[in-house]
Amino acid sequence: MLRLRFLWLILALVVVSVLFLTLGAKGSWGFTLWFRGQKLASLLLIGGAVSTATILFQTITHNRILTPSIMGFDALFLLILTLMIFGMGAGGYAQVPKVTLFLINLVLLTLASVALFTLLLKDQSSDLMRMVLTGIILGVLFRSLGLLIQRLIDPSEFAVLQSASFARFNKVDADLLLASAILVGLTWGAVWRMRHRLDVLALGEVLPVSLGADPRRGQLLVLMLISVLVSVSTALVGPVAFLGLLVSSLTYRLIPSWHHGHILPAAILIGGITLVGGQLLLERILHFETPLAVVVECLGGLVFLILILRKGST
Amino acid sequence: MIRIDNVSHQIAGQEILRQVDLDIPQGGLTALVGPNGAGKSTLLSLVARLLSLQLGRIEINGQDLQQISHGDQAQLLAILPQVLTSTHRISVEDLVGFGRYPYSRGRLGPQDRKVIAQVLESFELQEVKHRFLDTLSGGQRQRAYTAMAWAQDTEYLLLDEPLNNLDIAASRSLMSRLKSLAAQQSRTIVIVLHDINYAAGYADHIVAMKAGRVVASGPPQEVVNESFLKAVFDTDAKVITAEDRPLVIV
Numbered sequence A: 001m002l003r004l005r006f007l008w009l010i011l012a013l014v015v016v017s018v019l020f021l022t023l024g025a026k027g028s029w030g031f032t033l034w035f036r037g038q039k040l041a042s043l044l045l046i047g048g049a050v051s052t053a054t055i056l057f058q059t060i061t062h063n064r065i066l067t068p069s070i071m072g073f074d075a076l077f078l079l080i081l082t083l084m085i086f087g088m089g090a091g092g093y094a095q096v097p098k099v100t101l102f103l104i105n106l107v108l109l110t111l112a113s114v115a116l117f118t119l120l121l122k123d124q125s126s127d128l129m130r131m132v133l134t135g136i137i138l139g140v141l142f143r144s145l146g147l148l149i150q151r152l153i154d155p156s157e158f159a160v161l162q163s164a165s166f167a168r169f170n171k172v173d174a175d176l177l178l179a180s181a182i183l184v185g186l187t188w189g190a191v192w193r194m195r196h197r198l199d200v201l202a203l204g205e206v207l208p209v210s211l212g213a214d215p216r217r218g219q220l221l222v223l224m225l226i227s228v229l230v231s232v233s234t235a236l237v238g239p240v241a242f243l244g245l246l247v248s249s250l251t252y253r254l255i256p257s258w259h260h261g262h263i264l265p266a267a268i269l270i271g272g273i274t275l276v277g278g279q280l281l282l283e284r285i286l287h288f289e290t291p292l293a294v295v296v297e298c299l300g301g302l303v304f305l306i307l308i309l310r311k312g313s314t
Numbered sequence B: 001m002i003r004i005d006n007v008s009h010q011i012a013g014q015e016i017l018r019q020v021d022l023d024i025p026q027g028g029l030t031a032l033v034g035p036n037g038a039g040k041s042t043l044l045s046l047v048a049r050l051l052s053l054q055l056g057r058i059e060i061n062g063q064d065l066q067q068i069s070h071g072d073q074a075q076l077l078a079i080l081p082q083v084l085t086s087t088h089r090i091s092v093e094d095l096v097g098f099g100r101y102p103y104s105r106g107r108l109g110p111q112d113r114k115v116i117a118q119v120l121e122s123f124e125l126q127e128v129k130h131r132f133l134d135t136l137s138g139g140q141r142q143r144a145y146t147a148m149a150w151a152q153d154t155e156y157l158l159l160d161e162p163l164n165n166l167d168i169a170a171s172r173s174l175m176s177r178l179k180s181l182a183a184q185q186s187r188t189i190v191i192v193l194h195d196i197n198y199a200a201g202y203a204d205h206i207v208a209m210k211a212g213r214v215v216a217s218g219p220p221q222e223v224v225n226e227s228f229l230k231a232v233f234d235t236d237a238k239v240i241t242a243e244d245r246p247l248v249i250v
Helices: A002-022 A029-061 A073-095 A098-121 A128-152 A155-165 A174-193 A195-201 A215-237 A243-254 A260-285 A292-313 B040-047 B092-098 B110-122 B138-151 B168-184 B196-202 B226-233
Strands: B002-011 B014-024 B028-033 B055-060 B077-080 B156-160 B188-192 B205-210 B213-218 B238-242 B245-249
Touching: A002 A029, A002 A260, A029 A174, A029 A195, A029 A215, A029 A243, A029 A260, A073 A098, A073 A128, A073 A155, A073 A215, A098 A128, A098 A174, A098 A215, A174 A195, A174 A215, A174 A260, A195 A215, A195 A260, A243 A260, A243 A292, A260 A292, B002 B040, B014 B040, B014 B205, B014 B213, B028 B040, B028 B168, B028 B196, B040 B055, B040 B077, B040 B156, B040 B188, B077 B138, B092 B110, B092 B138, B110 B138, B138 B156, B138 B168, B168 B188, B168 B196, B196 B245, B205 B226, B213 B226, B226 B238
Parallel strands: B028 B188, B028 B205, B077 B156, B156 B188
Antiparallel strands: B002 B014, B002 B055, B205 B213, B238 B245
16 A cells, blocks of 8 residues: 555656646757756755655654644744845855855754753753743744844845845755765655664653663754755745645545654655646746745645644544 | 562652562462552563662572663563553554564564464453454453563562552452563562462462561461461451362451
C-alpha cells in the first residue's frame, strides 16, 4: 500500500514538473527551459526544505501542530537580516555578495538556536515544551525588535529589507540557489543517516533513554539541522509559516507509518507537489495574480485551525 | 545485583530521597511499595538514569552506573515509565521492534526478528500485531509496551506502575506473565506497585519506602503484616495468610 502511494506521489511530482516546464511556453525552448528550470528547482528545494524542517521539529517536540516558524526561527533570521542592513546601510548591504550574507546569517541562526537550547535544557527537569513556549515568546520579541528597527532605518534601506522579507516564489537568486541546494542536500544526507534514531526520538522523553538513544544530543543535532533548513528557505523566499504544517498533516494522513524512512521522502515529495502544482495552477491555468504564498498560507492556516478544533473535540 | 549506596536526591529544594541504602537481589520480581510521594519513582528514575545522580552511588553488577555508556546501559537495563500519555500511532509489531534498537540501531536482522516473534508470542500479541496502538484496549496497550521493554533482552527491567488503569483480569495476567517469564529467563524485574496485595501476591521480594527512606525489605511473608501497614501506610488493616502469602483485607 505504501509503495503504491509513493509511486503515485512520484508520478504526480513528475507530471506537475513537466507541465510547469512546458505548458504555454513561447519562443526559444532553450531560454524557457533554463528560466523555468531554475524556478522549478527553487520551488522543489523550498518545498522539500520546509517540509523536512517541519517533520523534524514535530518529531523532537512530539507534537504534530508545531512548526519551526511558530518558535520564531524565521523571525530571528529576519531580525539578523534587518540588523545587517541597519548596520551596513542599503549601499553597503548591496555590495556584499548575497551568498556571504546568507552564510553569515545561517551561522548566526544556528548558534542562536543552539544557545537557546542549551540554556533552557541545561537542567534535566525542564522539558522541551518549556523551550518551545519560550521560543514562541522570543519569536514575538524578535518580530517586534525587527519592526522597531524598520521604523528607524531610512526608506531606501527599508525597501531593500522589504524585498528580502516577504514570501516570494517568483524571483530567486541563482547564486543563492546553488549554495542552498548544496546545503539542503548535505542536510538531507545527515537526516537520512539518522532516520532510525528519529523513529526512536519520536517516542517521547523517557523511552529513548531506555533504548540507549540519548534524546538531548539527538534533539540538539536535529535543531541544528532545522536551523540550516529554515535559513535556506527563509533566505530564498522569505518566511512561510503554514506550508510545513499543510505538508506534514497531508503526509501523516497519506503515509500511516512511524518510520522516518517513509515519512521524510513522502513529505519532500508532497512539499514539491504543493508548491510546483500550486504555482502551475495559479500562473498557467488560472492566470491568477494572487501570489502563491498567500494561497499556501491560507490553506495551511485552515489546516492548522482544523487540527486545533479536532484536537479540542476529542 | 543493583546496589544503591547512600543516595539522596532533591527536586526544587525538596528532599525526595534521604540516604537510601538498598540492595536489589538478582533474579525474580522485586516490588517497590509505599505511599504516594515516598520517592519510589524517583529512585527508579535514578537507577535508569532518567535523572542524574546528585549524591551517593549506584552500582549494577558491581559496576558504577555513571561509568556505563548509554548504549551499553540499554543492553543491561530497560525502563518503562509510568505515564505513556501520548499514545503513539504505531503498530504493535513496530513498537516491539523498537526494543531491539540497542542492538540493531534500527536495522532489524534475522536474530532481531526471531526475538520479536518470540516476544509477541509470549505476550500473546500475535493477533493484534498489525493493529495500531490507539485502537487497542488499555490492557493490550500496556502489554505491548511491556513486550517492547522485554524485547530489549536486558538483565534488569524496571516498570513504573504498570497496573495503572488496568482491570483485574489484565492486571493478574500481566503480573503472572512477568513472574513466570522472569523465572524462566532468570531476569530481574523491579516493579513499582500501588496495590499492596499485588505485591504480596506476586513478588519474591518487597521493598517498602516512606518519606524518602527504605523502611522494610524482604520476602512478602516476612515483611507484610499489620504493624508494617500501620508504619508504612498509616492504616489499620487486617492481614491474613492465604495460600502461603499474606493478604490484606481492604
